Amino acid sequence: MAEENVIELKGVEKTFRDFWMRPVAEAVRGLDLEVARGDVFGLIGPNGSGKSTTIKMILGLIRPTKGTVRLFGLDPRAKAARARLGYLPELSHLHSFLTAEETVLYYAGLSGMKRTEARRRMLGLLEELKLAHVRRRTVGGFSKGMARRVAIAAALVSSPELLILDEPTSGLDPIGTREVKELIARLAAGGMTVLLTSHQLFDVQDICNRVAVISEGRKVGGGVVADIVASAQDKRHALEEYFEARLNLQKGGA
Amino acid sequence: MRRFTAIARTAAIETMSQPLSAILFPVAVLAIHILPAFQYHRFGAAGRLARETGLSSLFVFGLFFAVPAVVRGIGRELETGTAAAALALGVSRSLYFLARLTGTFAVFLLFLFAVAAATALSSFSCLKASAIVSQAGVVRVWGPAILVGVAGSLAPFGVAALLNRFANRRFCLWTCLLTVLFQLPGLALLEDASPLRVMAPALSALAAACLVYVAMAGALATRLKSNGVTACVVAAVLAGFLSPVKFLAPDMRVFWLEEGSTSAGGPIVAGVALVALWLLIGGISMERKELE
Numbered sequence: 001m002a003e004e005n006v007i008e009l010k011g012v013e014k015t016f017r018d019f020w021m022r023p024v025a026e027a028v029r030g031l032d033l034e035v036a037r038g039d040v041f042g043l044i045g046p047n048g049s050g051k052s053t054t055i056k057m058i059l060g061l062i063r064p065t066k067g068t069v070r071l072f073g074l075d076p077r078a079k080a081a082r083a084r085l086g087y088l089p090e091l092s093h094l095h096s097f098l099t100a101e102e103t104v105l106y107y108a109g110l111s112g113m114k115r116t117e118a119r120r121r122m123l124g125l126l127e128e129l130k131l132a133h134v135r136r137r138t139v140g141g142f143s144k145g146m147a148r149r150v151a152i153a154a155a156l157v158s159s160p161e162l163l164i165l166d167e168p169t170s171g172l173d174p175i176g177t178r179e180v181k182e183l184i185a186r187l188a189a190g191g192m193t194v195l196l197t198s199h200q201l202f203d204v205q206d207i208c209n210r211v212a213v214i215s216e217g218r219k220v221g222g223g224v225v226a227d228i229v230a231s232a233q234d235k236r237h238a239l240e241e242y243f244e245a246r247l248n249l250q251k252g253g254a
Numbered sequence: 255m256r257r258f259t260a261i262a263r264t265a266a267i268e269t270m271s272q273p274l275s276a277i278l279f280p281v282a283v284l285a286i287h288i289l290p291a292f293q294y295h296r297f298g299a300a301g302r303l304a305r306e307t308g309l310s311s312l313f314v315f316g317l318f319f320a321v322p323a324v325v326r327g328i329g330r331e332l333e334t335g336t337a338a339a340a341l342a343l344g345v346s347r348s349l350y351f352l353a354r355l356t357g358t359f360a361v362f363l364l365f366l367f368a369v370a371a372a373t374a375l376s377s378f379s380c381l382k383a384s385a386i387v388s389q390a391g392v393v394r395v396w397g398p399a400i401l402v403g404v405a406g407s408l409a410p411f412g413v414a415a416l417l418n419r420f421a422n423r424r425f426c427l428w429t430c431l432l433t434v435l436f437q438l439p440g441l442a443l444l445e446d447a448s449p450l451r452v453m454a455p456a457l458s459a460l461a462a463a464c465l466v467y468v469a470m471a472g473a474l475a476t477r478l479k480s481n482g483v484t485a486c487v488v489a490a491v492l493a494g495f496l497s498p499v500k501f502l503a504p505d506m507r508v509f510w511l512e513e514g515s516t517s518a519g520g521p522i523v524a525g526v527a528l529v530a531l532w533l534l535i536g537g538i539s540m541e542r543k544e545l546e
Contacts, residue, residue, distance in 0.1 A: 016546065056338070056545065056546070059338070059341075059342040060342075061338050061341060061342065061544070061545035062544040062545060062546060063544065079344045079346070080344075081344075082342060082343060082344035083343070083344040085342065085343070086343075087338075087339055087342040087343065088339075089335045089338060089339050090335070091334065091335055093331075093334035093335055093336045094336070095264060095268060095336070097267065097268055097271035097424065098264065098267070106260055106264055107339075107340075107343065109256050109257060109259065109260025109261075110257050110260055110261070110340050110343045110345050111343055111344070112256050112257055113256075114256075136422065138424075151339075154339075155339075158343070164342075
């Protein structure tokens with residue numbers, strides 16, 4: 001039986017235009033991508049390669065210029081599709097005047113959760129992310145790492161089927177990073193599909209089972225992480241080597 | 255409905271948590287009590303002067319906290335990605351826009367209540383003071399009203415500070431809420447509802463005009479940066495005062511004059527229609543916006 005694809009992109013292109021409709025940047029060019037149910041999928045690429053644009057198209061925040069994007073087999077703008085996902089943006093701009101618990105409850109409210117269920121889930125998540133002792137403090141006074149963990153709790157509060165994480169470990173210290181990686185591993189073990197972007201290739205190698213390398217808006221490589229590691233000479237730096245090799249190949253071919 | 259409530263509630267908390275709101279709520283009330291008390295001795299028409307001070311305070315202070323709150327709320331959330339995190343969860347864009355504006359509108363209505371109560375007490379106090387002048391032949395203010403009015407605008411700071419210190423409550427938010435709450439004793443001093451009845455049409459018409467500018471700011475914030483929105487709203491206000499703008503912004507020449515708006519059915523209907531128009535424009539703009 002074929003695996004169900006949670007995310008499917010076919011021939012997707014995105015060209016940003018200025019006020020006069022002149023093309024300013026071709027952010028994504030003919031991208032094909034499939035994320036199957038249960039995958040922990042890493043989208044990696046250098047800065048400006050089109051990762052965030054791709055994620056925003058998957059989230060229905062921007063429309064592709066060409067091609068199709070399907071989320072749970074539906075248009076990404078369909079409410080039914082987006083109600084099943086959790087999203088952690090690259091920069092956690094939380095409401096600085098809300099406390100940690102109010103922030104998580106706010107996102108629970110946006111997901112349409114009942115208050116008692118939201119409260120139970122919020123307390124569990126803040127405990128799991130080691131924020132229980134600061135839950136009544138406003139997030140405006142939090143360190144970057146603590147704010148990041150609040151944002152992760154907010155993304156998880158609705159128990160989504162698909163979790164999209166844009167740079168999940170950004171701003172976290174090594175212990176925080178390890179804890180988030182363990183959390184993602186636990187979520188994946190529980191059957192959640194995860195799509196993440198990161199520049200920390202060690203982390204991606206540790207937690208993802210599949211990756212795609214994109215550069216200048218094109219997919220230039222990808223596959224099963226275990227296969228990439230198995231074929232590498234330096235197992236510890238396998239994904240880093242693979243990443244560099246794919247980018248060099250693209251530059252050589254260009 | 256849960257989504258709408260969550261967004262509107264957060265927008266209301268955000269608006270009242272701004273230091274600007276915590277200053278403008280009590281300062282507006284204080285101005286309404288103090289200014290007529292100083293001026294009526296020289297210009298006469300005490301009750302009217304108090305009412306016009308109330309209208310001015312509603313318009314100027316109301317716009318000063320509500321417009322920036324909407325621009326910051328909608329514009330900055332779109333710029334920084336906070337809105338994207340909410341919209342990615344399946345919240346409809348037009349619902350998001352309407353809920354955010356509803357939150358700010360709700361705070362504006364609280365402000366309107368505080369201003370209306372303070373203006374009623376102030377105009378009643380001026381009439382009382384006039385009576386004292388005619389009886390005693392000396393200039394005196396009516397003590398109870400000034401006491402209640404000044405206490406009602408200064409005490410919120412102290413009580414909010416205590417709540418912040420001992421119960422960890424938000425200082426700015428509670429200053430705003432207590433300013434509204436502390437106007438109730440002032441209402442109890444009124445002998446009848448006539449001060450409220452006299453100014454109700456003018457106050458409603460002017461409140462409708464303010465809400466038009468707030469809705470306009472919200473709609474423009476979906477497309478323009480904060481400076482651009484502020485410039486457009488200021489231009490619309492000036493245009494409203496200088497020339498008869500009827501289609502997108504209120505004709506402020508009608509709204510402003512107490513006489514012109516004592517039978518304010520027309521301006522209120524026009525205001526409500528313009529609010530609806532700007533909400534529609536903002537909703538469509540949000541639906542079509544690409545959140546880059």
